Each structure stands twice: as C-alpha cells, then as structure tokens.
Amino acid sequence: MKIKTYLCGGYEFLKRKFFFISWISLVLFLLCNTFIYYKDEQQFFYVRRILGLGLCVSRATASVLNLCSALLLVPFCKKLNQFLYRIISKLWPTLFFYWLEKAKSFHMTVAITLSIFAVVHSASHFVNFWNFSRGYDEEWTEINFASYKDENPLWLLLSVAGITGVSMLLIVLGMSATSTRVVRRNMYNVFWYTHQLYLMFMVLLIVHPLSGVLKEEVVNSEASLYSSHIDPWSNNVTSEAIPKFAPIQSKTWCWIAVPLTCYLVDILWRILTRNRAKIEILEVAHMAGRVISLKLSCPDLEFKCRAGQYVLLQCLDSSLIEWHPFTVVKVPTENQRYFIVWIRVKGDWTDALEKLLLYTRPNTLNILVDGPFSSPMEGVSWCEVAICVAAGVGITPFVPVLHHMLQNPRSRFPGRVHLIWIVRSENELAWLADLANKTILQLRTANRPDRLHLELYVTKDNVQTKAHTVSIDEKGSLTHVVRDNVTDDEKTTLLTPNKRSPYTKAESRNSCDVIKEYPVLGCRVLRGRPYWDRVFGFWVHFYPERHLNLYCCGPKKLVKALRHKCGYTSSTTKTKFTFVHESFS
The missing domain is CATH 3.40.50.80 (Nucleotide-binding domain of ferredoxin-NADP reductase (FNR) module)
Structure with missing residues (x-):
C-alpha cells in the first residue's frame, strides 16, 4: 500500500513538474552539447589555446542565452494566441488553456534562466579578456583580440563587443531587479518602463557577435583527415599548410528570427487593428474597498468579448505608453453595446486614474482599449x-x-x-x-x-465599521481618510x-x-x-x-x-x- 502511495505521489510530482523538468533538461542538453563541441573540434584549437575553458563556457552559455531570448517573446504575442485559440480550442481546448495558464510561469522561468546565464556569460568573457591580454599569440597575430601582450583588459571593454555586452548585462539586471513582486506592487511604472528596453536588448544581441572577436581556423577536408588524430589540447601541431582564420559565424539571428518576426508582426497587427478613436466612459461608480467600476462604450460593432476574457486599457491623460489588463465584468451583447471593468486602486497608475476621474469629467478622458484577449x-x-x-x-x-x-x-x-x-x-x-x-x-x-x-x-468581524473618504486638496493631490467608529476593545479580529x-x-x-x-x-x-x-x-x-x-x-x-x-x-x-x-x- 505504501509503495502504491509513493508511486502515485511520484507520478503526481512528475506531472506537476513536467514543464520545469523538461526546461532544465533542454537547457542542460544545449549547454553540454555546445561545451563539448567547442572543446573537441579542431577549428577552435588556436583560440582554445589562448582562452582555455573560457571559450567553451562563453559559447555554451551564449547558446542558452539565444534560446532564452527567443522564447521570452512568445507569451506576449497576444494576437498569435488569439489565432491559436480559434484553431486549437476546437480540437484540444484543454491544451490551449493549459498554455495560457502556464504562460506567465513560462515567461518567468525563461527570464530567470536568462538572468543567471547572462551573469555567467559576462564573467566568462571578463576572464577571456584577461587571457587575451596575458596569452597573446605572437606567432598567429590575427587570432588575437588584444593589440599587444599584457594590454590592460579594461581597454578591451571599449570595443563593440565589450560595450554591447555590458549594456545588455545592465538591461537584464535592471529588468530582473524591477520584476520583483515588491517593485511591481509599489512602483509598476518602473517595472513597465524598464521592460520596454527589451527591444534594445534584442538589437544589441544581434550586433554583439558581429565584431568577430573569436576566430576559428578555416579547415579543409584534407587537413581535417591529416590532423584528426591529434589531441586538440596539445601544443605539438604540425601542418603542411599555413592555417587561415576567420571570425566565428554568429547564429544568433537564426535563434531569434522567427520569434522576433512573430512578435513584431503581432505588435503591428495590434496597432493596426487597435481602435484609436476615443472610447467614452459612460458611467463611473466608486465601490467599497477603493474599487472603481467603469462602464465603457464599445469601440466598434465588431468588438466581441466572451466571459473570462480581458482587455488592455490605456489612459492617454495618465501615460502615453502604459497598457494595463482588466477582466471584463460584463460582456457586450447585440442589444447592449458597452462593457464594464472593475479596477482596484492599488499602484501609481490606478491612483492617477482615480484622481483624474475625481478631478475631471470622466467623459473628457482619452481612453483606448486593446483586445479582448483569451484567458484560462x-x-x-x-x-x-x-x-x-x-x-x-x-x-x-x-x-x-x-x-x-x-x-x-x-x-x-x-x-x-x-x-x-x-x-x-x-x-x-x-x-x-x-x-x-x-x-x-x-x-x-x-x-x-x-x-x-x-x-x-x-x-473581518463586522462589529467594526470604517469610513473611507477620498478628497482632493488645494494642491490637487488625493487625500484618503479612514475613520474607525469603534473603541480599542472592539478592534477587528x-x-x-x-x-x-x-x-x-x-x-x-x-x-x-x-x-x-x-x-x-x-x-x-x-x-x-x-x-x-x-x-x-x-x-x-x-x-x-x-x-x-x-x-x-x-x-x-x-x-x-x-x-x-x-x-x-x-x-x-x-x-x-x-x-x-x-x-x-
């Protein structure tokens, strides 16, 4: 009986952790395969003689970074998800909603992996700069990155590869720091703006390997047969032909071409289909718990929404680039061409929206809507x-x-x-x-x-009652007053x-x-x-x-x-x- 219970428990554990185990397995396979490739292949012998294992570590982590950079964009292709919904939901709806439910976890897992390997990759390149300087090859000068022996490694950071690499590292660390729950809850604008740097990160990722810092030997078939028995770590290499070198060809564009194209097409699709006309606020209701109910007009006759879906709202009077998701509480019908969303005031954007709704006339605000989008x-x-x-x-x-x-x-x-x-x-x-x-x-x-x-x-026990009042002072700032109508002995428990x-x-x-x-x-x-x-x-x-x-x-x-x-x-x-x-x- 105990054995059966353990087997069932192990099966359920593997079922729950299937995605995580699959991701770790994929990353380890890619890491080890690339490491072994650069450790054993003949064309990397000369550069490997200078850099040692730093070459293998930097290239192995680079392959993982390419994979993470490509997959990081997939969950944000909202129109693509809508297209997949129309196809998969009819054939296998459970699979599609499982993807939607795991999309956020997938993004977070890939982002954490990207952050970890970005630090390791940068550290390995710092070691490579040191080895380029101290291990300057005077026999084959074209393979060197340093200009002379014992050159200060910090000067190597001023190259295109160094500047783009440090810039990408700072972007990744900045996005990671602002992605913490504390920052997102209290300073959502900071989280939002730092994540807009990801497109710059993608551009730098494509430019970064084009400088040709790492070079490989151009090996022909005859030379490969001649030197196939030679230990790749040995210094005793002889060849009738003088070796020729060329920069290692970057394959980064192969990794991110398809997902980046899908993401850009998705953005253009959303911009072109997004209604730029003014969305009217038909009614505003302030509910208990600092929750605002907005009754909004539909942007057009083709706007359709199903129960459980959400929309993205933008208030141009508050921010020109921020879009925030809200679940549609009441979906529009053929007879009622409006929809309702509930917004809890928690954060700088919602606080600014509450102030605008109280300080100005709601029908004068510029509200844009994008969606609706599918949800689990x-x-x-x-x-x-x-x-x-x-x-x-x-x-x-x-x-x-x-x-x-x-x-x-x-x-x-x-x-x-x-x-x-x-x-x-x-x-x-x-x-x-x-x-x-x-x-x-x-x-x-x-x-x-x-x-x-x-x-x-x-x-909370309802013996205690609290009165929450929102007002605007002379300076135009919001004032929130919470008044307790009970004594200390009657506090809520x-x-x-x-x-x-x-x-x-x-x-x-x-x-x-x-x-x-x-x-x-x-x-x-x-x-x-x-x-x-x-x-x-x-x-x-x-x-x-x-x-x-x-x-x-x-x-x-x-x-x-x-x-x-x-x-x-x-x-x-x-x-x-x-x-x-x-x-x-």
Whole structure:
C-alpha cells in the first residue's frame, strides 16, 4: 500500500513538474552539447589555446542565452494566441488553456534562466579578456583580440563587443531587479518602463557577435583527415599548410528570427487593428474597498468579448505608453453595446486614474482599449462542473458567468458552479449582492436551484465599521481618510476557520445593509476563512471519481494553498483536480 502511495505521489510530482523538468533538461542538453563541441573540434584549437575553458563556457552559455531570448517573446504575442485559440480550442481546448495558464510561469522561468546565464556569460568573457591580454599569440597575430601582450583588459571593454555586452548585462539586471513582486506592487511604472528596453536588448544581441572577436581556423577536408588524430589540447601541431582564420559565424539571428518576426508582426497587427478613436466612459461608480467600476462604450460593432476574457486599457491623460489588463465584468451583447471593468486602486497608475476621474469629467478622458484577449478563465463557461474560488477583486472573471446564468437559467453550460468568494469586509459584498440575489431567484424560478452553489466568506468581524473618504486638496493631490467608529476593545479580529459561523440576527444589527437588503444571501455568508479540508472533502464526497477543474483568482498565498491542496487531494483520492489560475501581476 505504501509503495502504491509513493508511486502515485511520484507520478503526481512528475506531472506537476513536467514543464520545469523538461526546461532544465533542454537547457542542460544545449549547454553540454555546445561545451563539448567547442572543446573537441579542431577549428577552435588556436583560440582554445589562448582562452582555455573560457571559450567553451562563453559559447555554451551564449547558446542558452539565444534560446532564452527567443522564447521570452512568445507569451506576449497576444494576437498569435488569439489565432491559436480559434484553431486549437476546437480540437484540444484543454491544451490551449493549459498554455495560457502556464504562460506567465513560462515567461518567468525563461527570464530567470536568462538572468543567471547572462551573469555567467559576462564573467566568462571578463576572464577571456584577461587571457587575451596575458596569452597573446605572437606567432598567429590575427587570432588575437588584444593589440599587444599584457594590454590592460579594461581597454578591451571599449570595443563593440565589450560595450554591447555590458549594456545588455545592465538591461537584464535592471529588468530582473524591477520584476520583483515588491517593485511591481509599489512602483509598476518602473517595472513597465524598464521592460520596454527589451527591444534594445534584442538589437544589441544581434550586433554583439558581429565584431568577430573569436576566430576559428578555416579547415579543409584534407587537413581535417591529416590532423584528426591529434589531441586538440596539445601544443605539438604540425601542418603542411599555413592555417587561415576567420571570425566565428554568429547564429544568433537564426535563434531569434522567427520569434522576433512573430512578435513584431503581432505588435503591428495590434496597432493596426487597435481602435484609436476615443472610447467614452459612460458611467463611473466608486465601490467599497477603493474599487472603481467603469462602464465603457464599445469601440466598434465588431468588438466581441466572451466571459473570462480581458482587455488592455490605456489612459492617454495618465501615460502615453502604459497598457494595463482588466477582466471584463460584463460582456457586450447585440442589444447592449458597452462593457464594464472593475479596477482596484492599488499602484501609481490606478491612483492617477482615480484622481483624474475625481478631478475631471470622466467623459473628457482619452481612453483606448486593446483586445479582448483569451484567458484560462474562459473554461468556466464550458464545464459541466466548475469550482471557482476568488478573493477580493479576483471575483471579476466569474461575474460574467453569473450574468449568463441569470439570462439563460436553463442553458447547458456551465452545468453546475461552486463559487467561493472571500472578502475582507461586508461592504465588499455589495459588488455582487444584487446580481447574486437575482441569479439565485431566477434559478429557483427555472427549477434549477442546484446549478449555483454560493459561499461568501468575510474575514473581518463586522462589529467594526470604517469610513473611507477620498478628497482632493488645494494642491490637487488625493487625500484618503479612514475613520474607525469603534473603541480599542472592539478592534477587528481574524476568526479561525473552526470558529466561523453564519451571521445571526443579533449580529445583523451591526452589519451593513447588504445582508438586510438581500436575505437570500444571509445564510450564505460565513465569518472567517474557508476550512479547505472540509471544503475539499465535500467536493470529493459529492463528485467521486470525477475530474474537476478548480479555477482560482486571488492573492499568492491563496493560490499556493489551493494548488497544493489540489495536488494532495488528487494523489490521495479518486477525485482528480486540475488547478487553473489567472494573475496579471
């Protein structure tokens, strides 16, 4: 029994880490193969005699850098992904949505690999500059990079290869430093602007090897047969012909030609198809938790969007180059030519947008839209059983599903939806209270009450109430005031999962108007956080030996916990869970 459990656990581990193991294997194969090639081939004997293993390390890491630079652009070809969606989603939708869900992880893995090997590659070239200076070959002067023996290696950095190499290293380190979660959360503009340097990095990557620093011997077939038995590291090499040298031909363009072309075509495609006309803000609503609801007009009659998709928005009054993704909360229809997005004010761009919406008239702002684009959350609309978990504003991908169920209570898909929403305060329930209440009543009327199973968790006790006020002072800056209406003894405490319970009548006296106005939701509101062992146990008992998709949109801790819980439950029970996650940050 234990052996079977270990085998199942190992299988699940390999299944979860398949992509990571495949990537590491590909990188190690490319690294070792290139290293051995430059270590053993005859044409590199003379330059290898000067540089030693530095030649092999620099060329091996260069091949990995070429691979990373090429694949780093693939996840950002949004129009290409849309094209693939139309083809693959009809034949194998699971594969396409798996790619969309793993696109961010794929980009991060490739970027980390690029950063590590960029440092190693630069260090190996610094050693090569030292060896070029100290190991100056006076017999074959054309193979040298230094002008004379013991030349200062720092002067070699002033060459085209040195300047472009240092510039690329600084760009990579800058993008890596600004990609950390702390910088992205607090200074998104810095993260955005540094990543715009990647096109400059690609140009430098093509120019970098063209200077011909490393040279190889031009070997003909007869010379190859003559010297094939000679040890490539030996100094006793004799040949009837005088060796001729030529710069090592760069193959960088072969690596990045196709992905770079796809990326540039994708950008041009998006620019040409992007509607440059003004998108009108039809309505603005400031909701609890500093969330803004924007009702926007459709750019044209061809603008179509499906549940779970997202758009990119740009406010020209705030930034001329920044585009930010937001999930469409209400998709446009033939009769209603508008769509709605919810924006949580968190960061410099959203803070500037909130200020513009308060300080100026919303219909005067210049808003552009790009998209819509596919998302892993589209799979919710096509599941027989969809398990959805959201926290805070992460509820946005699942709101269109409720709209669809309200308008089509007897439709086949989605069959049954289990929706768990975790919020901090009861006031945030107002975002979804009216829609959820209408959907539940409509499903009851259509004799489909079991189609939606809704659980709402409030992590803070509602005894404490906070008033959040936004105002603009004389200087035009935003002022946020949070006023507590309770004493120190009544501070909010996070309840443990075992102590959560539905709201009672006595507690509803101090609750917000959401519970009072929508009594249907009152029995579905629980205090504290979900007890995941009980929740997953219910799903396993209710759907024995089924394969379920769990869609999650929320903070990193929640995603990590649910991902681990899905893997553990799949390995210990006959009910299998596939974890699907969406995150833009």
